[in-house]
Amino acid sequence: MRNEVYQYGCPVEATLDVIGGKWKGVILYKLLEQPRRFSELKRELPTITQRMLTLQLRELEEDGIVHREIYKEIPPRVEYSLTDFGKTLKPILLAMLTWGDQYTNQIITRKSAQATTSASIAESARR
Amino acid sequence: MRNEVYQYGCPVEATLDVIGGKWKGVILYKLLEQPRRFSELKRELPTITQRMLTLQLRELEEDGIVHREIYKEIPPRVEYSLTDFGKTLKPILLAMLTWGDQYTNQIITRKSAQATTSASIAESARR
């Protein structure tokens, strides 16, 4: 997805290439509210690894979505914020937020049902 | 992403879990216009493999986003369309479409620049 000839079949594809990373949605959502320090993000996303947080932030930075401000202090402080370009994503993020809010439960229910179904299928196949 | 405990850190995550697949954006975009046959989709997405098209459609179907209508004919005909639930994604897809339309070029430019940069870095590292 990342290292290829950058030609998209449709605009939606391009958009998803930018915000579609595993953690990017949540990160952007957090940064939408306000800038955050690295450690803040880490704390608010308990299940992300440090490595992944760094990588995803770097990609967003390379795509011009987030800005990385380094304060030369000891101990070091780094603050991430949305660039003006990044802020243009706001309508999309809000739309996803609204949708998610309304339908997350439905999705979870459905996926759990699938999980148990596949589990029982796998089980019966084992007999 | 797919086979885990379905608990999301934020609603945006849930949304991306549903529409974030590699080809789902484009597929949904096509189905937004009108229902399509399998072969139509295949034709309109020249670079997708048959296997991937099937898999992504199945996932969308399992998530209740698309409906699969089988016409018992010979030769077989299968038509995919958005369910009512799938249509609730419309605002998101349109937002992504708009954004992509406006900024795809910018993204491509930036990514190409990165690509050449990393290429030259890789090259100089080789020496």
Place this chain on the structure above:
DNA sequence: CAGTATCCCGTGTGATACTG
């Protein structure tokens, strides 16, 4: 036409340890 079935490889991601 609309799919399965295999095989197989790349890379995305996690775990862990180290550092300016």
Place this chain on the structure above:
DNA sequence: CAGTATCACACGGGATACTG
């Protein structure tokens, strides 16, 4: 605090061949 550096591996995804 805010990162790199490695290792190790599952899984997403491509290529190809077969089928009702």
